[in-house]
Amino acid sequence: MRDHMPSVWPEYHDIAAIPSENVLAVVGFGDACTRASVCVPMRQLGSQRVAEVWRSDSGKVQGGKHGDVSFVSTNGAMFGTVRVAGDRSTDAAAYAAYSAIVEAIRSAGYPHLIRAWNHLGGVNLEEDGVERYKRFSAGRHDALTGYGFSREQFPAASAVGMSERGLLIYFLAGREAGEQVENPRQVSAYEYPPQYGRRAPSFARATLSGSEIFVAGTSSVVGHESVHVGEVIAQLDETLANLEVIISTAAARRGAKSSLGDLLGAKVYIRNASDYDAISARLREAMPQSTFLFVESDICRSDLLLEIEGVVRIA
Numbered sequence: 282m283r284d285h286m287p288s289v290w291p292e293y294h295d296i297a298a299i300p301s302e303n304v305l306a307v308v309g310f311g312d313a314c315t316r317a318s319v320c321v322p323m324r325q326l327g328s329q330r331v332a333e334v335w336r337s338d339s340g341k342v343q344g345g346k347h348g349d350v351s352f353v354s355t356n357g358a359m360f361g362t363v364r365v366a367g368d369r370s371t372d373a374a375a376y377a378a379y380s381a382i383v384e385a386i387r388s389a390g391y392p393h394l395i396r397a398w399n400h401l402g403g404v405n406l407e408e409d410g411v412e413r414y415k416r417f418s419a420g421r422h423d424a425l426t427g428y429g430f431s432r433e434q435f436p437a438a439s440a441v442g443m444s445e446r447g448l449l450i451y452f453l454a455g456r457e458a459g460e461q462v463e464n465p466r467q468v469s470a471y472e473y474p475p476q477y478g479r480r481a482p483s484f485a486r487a488t489l490s491g492s493e494i495f496v497a498g499t500s501s502v503v504g505h506e507s508v509h510v511g512e513v514i515a516q517l518d519e520t521l522a523n524l525e526v527i528i529s530t531a532a533a534r535r536g537a538k539s540s541l542g543d544l545l546g547a548k549v550y551i552r553n554a555s556d557y558d559a560i561s562a563r564l565r566e567a568m569p570q571s572t573f574l575f576v577e578s579d580i581c582r583s584d585l586l587l588e589i590e591g592v593v594r595i596a
Contacts, residue, residue, distance in 0.1 A: 286455040286491035287339030293572045308333040322445040326557040326575040350385035359391035359454045367446025375420025383428045391454040394436035396495040400449040404442035415478030422480035438484035439498030442579030459490035462531040468505040494531040494593040544591040550578040
């Protein structure tokens, strides 16, 4: 009998107080990579330096490697990472990375992608006349569909910039498939019109897996269009509205009620560091019970000023 997806969740801890029990992986950002198994070149904002600590209730954790993918696994979940240097085209890098991921998760017996975090150097820059994010989307799509993934199997995901060249991805996979959830306020990313690239972005707005809702990177998009261009607080409030809807929609699939206030924590990507004070103040007012990790990062669209993601546990 196969193991079901265990409970897996992130916590944000000061780098001087990272727990040692039930830890699946530690993701560090910028100058906060102490004890990190993955270090993302992305500057933290604010005075506190925290790490993203992924924990699981499934017991023993074992390490492994398959090709270019390094991973740890438990009875039902696998957490892995892959990095591709910046010496090849972005679409080729994305294709190589996702091909390596699929081969690794299938070989290890965790064939279902639940959540992926994509970090791309110069995400909004043009490469041979095409924005790098659009090239990334094409390479990811071609790899996933080439390995037989249907749109209903695409994971929740984020794709943001990082301060170094190349592509860095970390991901969560499971023995059991998650359930894809879409936001009724938005066009599904994989159905975006051609203006967003040769291949539409291959991700879900959220994935239900085990007891958790893994919420994708969420921003100020209604339908398929960016809204409130140039207005950071208006974009933040639209983002919070999208988060509220996707969380409640996902929880309803399980006959539960959840809302924005149930986020275990939130990772906040901010394009312009000068917006940090306004964004953090508004978020702490809207979500006083939540812990936050703020990082400076370009967002996948050049007109978006912030993006927020998180995880909710269903009671």
